[in-house]
Amino acid sequence: MFELFRVIVQRDLLLAMRRRSDILSTLFFFVIVISLFPLGIGPEPSILREIAPGIFWVAALLASMLALERLFAVDYVDGSLEQMLLSPQPVFILVMGKVLAHWLVTGLPLVILSPLLGIQYDLSNEVLSALLLSLLLGTPALSLIGSIGAALTLGIRGGGVLVSLLVLPLYIPVLIFGAGAVEATVSGLGGQGHLSMLGAILIGALVLAPLATSAALRISAE
Amino acid sequence: MKKGLIHWFKYASPASFYPLAGRIIPWAAVIAVLLFAVGLYMSLFVAPMDYKQGEGYRIIFIHVPAAWMSMFIYVVMVFWAIIGLAVNTRLSAMMAQALAPTGAMFTFLALWTGAFWGKPMWGTWWVWDARLTSELILLFLYIGYIALRGSIDDNRRADRASGILLLVGAVNIPIIHYSVKWWNTLHQGSSVSFQQGSSMSSIMLYGMLIMALACWAYTIAVVMVRVRSVILQREKDTKWVKNLAEIQS
Amino acid sequence: MSIAEFFHMGGYALYVWGSFGMMALLLLAEPIMVYQQRKSILQRLRRMARLNEAESS
């Protein structure tokens, strides 16, 4: 069972490495969105510090949602998805593998880069670490929840727009607790409560989302 | 016991549900009209003016029932989705499909009346109050369901995919609601809420209950008409539809 | 209470009637739309039935 998980993760990482533009486009989307806000709002550091948590989290939400399109679509088109569904292992193992690889490729770089971007917003070290931690807990949850939407809209015309319609409302708790953790740190209250809620959401998503996604994949691949 | 079960399964087939729904419609419609007449009379004439909110509070006679309905209907849709996924009856997915537009309509109505209540009470049309925000997210969930259903051509796939979406939404709603509440208390939004300040008099409670029942009867009537349309559309190639009196004439 | 007073709603006319009006609008429009939908489906099915009859005879 673990062998298959490893094979899938390895395969998807290898594919991503051979086609690096996909990784980079998500990352640069994140960078550009975050860099645009000061241009629209003005360079006043006190304002930027205040809005930074919300901007980082909304940008992360959008970036993760944009990346969802590629999660299953390519496998669906070339027939690999059928082969995965016909594997003698439980499908949710496969889903976990694919989501993990997807997160490593589209989520993790964004998490790692966020402290660097945080400097643009004049954030203190403490806030930067809270931002890093909240994104580290939150973005995998986003990938997991988003995988349900990606699976449901496979092969549907206008699927990209539809995914955002289905998935964004479900992202709201992650957004609230993620941005809340950073904000609480900014205001000196400490973000532990928010972070533990994010952790709870991540665990919940880890248990439930792969099941829903594999059911959705079976339906969509018919 | 066994006989009762068979009886129920009989109505689970679209062919036998279709005439049953047809018989329900006039009854539900008449009840809805009567209850609305009583409810409106109570809410506009009988209920006394509120000492704090003036005549403006009369809005809650439609706001609260609409908000109840928006949530009830979602729960009912989830119920049908579970039945549909578990037992694989076509009718249950059709019921969920027929309920969705009415549910979205009540959600919109709750938001609209919330805004019209908020303007005189809070001074702005929109306040990020926990209740209104949750209602807004519920509207997004309804729209997502309708959009997903509408963009899948194959009915069987549409039934099952939208069923899964409803289930996912049902798991998420409590989490969303809780997180919005948490967020709201942290940000110290509104201090006036709908029930606060005015102790609910029994006449108000009855008025709201009657309005809610009227909305129920209305929903049943409208949904039955709509589910009949859905049945006709999806079963158009079957013999029983071709032999219907409505079509033969 | 005079009629003018009733419609004035103690200064809340816009809000109260805006809400009740929207409800009336929606609850009247939806049944009409649903009924129209049913009529058009029945019409289409009837046309199809007639076509089939013409073909088979």
Next chain:
Amino acid sequence: MLEVAGLQCERGDRCLFSDVGFRLQAGELLYLHGHNGSGKTTLLRTLCGLIEPTAGKILWQGKSIRKQREEYAAELVYIGHKNALKDDLTGVENLRVSCALDGFKVSRQKAWNALERMGLKGHEDLPTQVLSQGQKRRVTLARLLIDKSRLWILDEPFTALDVNASQFLQSILQKHLAAGGMVILTTHQEVELTSGEIKRLRLGWKKHNDV
């Protein structure tokens, strides 16, 4: 043994086929005939368990495949008309992944040998996007040389293959049947068997007779 009875399938409110039934024993090959749009691919995918039939049952070793999805999947190879290859991976990598998905761990050397036997010598470690259609098909079919599953369900396996390759594929099929395997396929090409039995199933024959 694969037993199918009363199978019915609808796609988009249209009944594609109904009351399909057959029985397939070890060493038997089932040909699926039918004009375009008669539901051959749908039937094959239904037999794999990818599509749920609207009526009827599919039994593997006397037990419904829905109740033993994983056990059944372990005994099954399905090759659809899509090649399920990743353009950015090499032939060897593709083959190893597809075998791993079916539960077989394959060494690099073994995968390399299988591709060589399929006539892909010198192309083993090229990304499959530079290969021709026929060569891609061979990479996909190389799985049949390694996989030990008993039931093969093949959708148009001969498309894009040249004479040599299709003869080689025929010999693979014969060997599989002789060893007690089962094959279900759709094709325009006849397979000559030295042992075992050929069964035929024609889909949509009613419409066919009308024409």
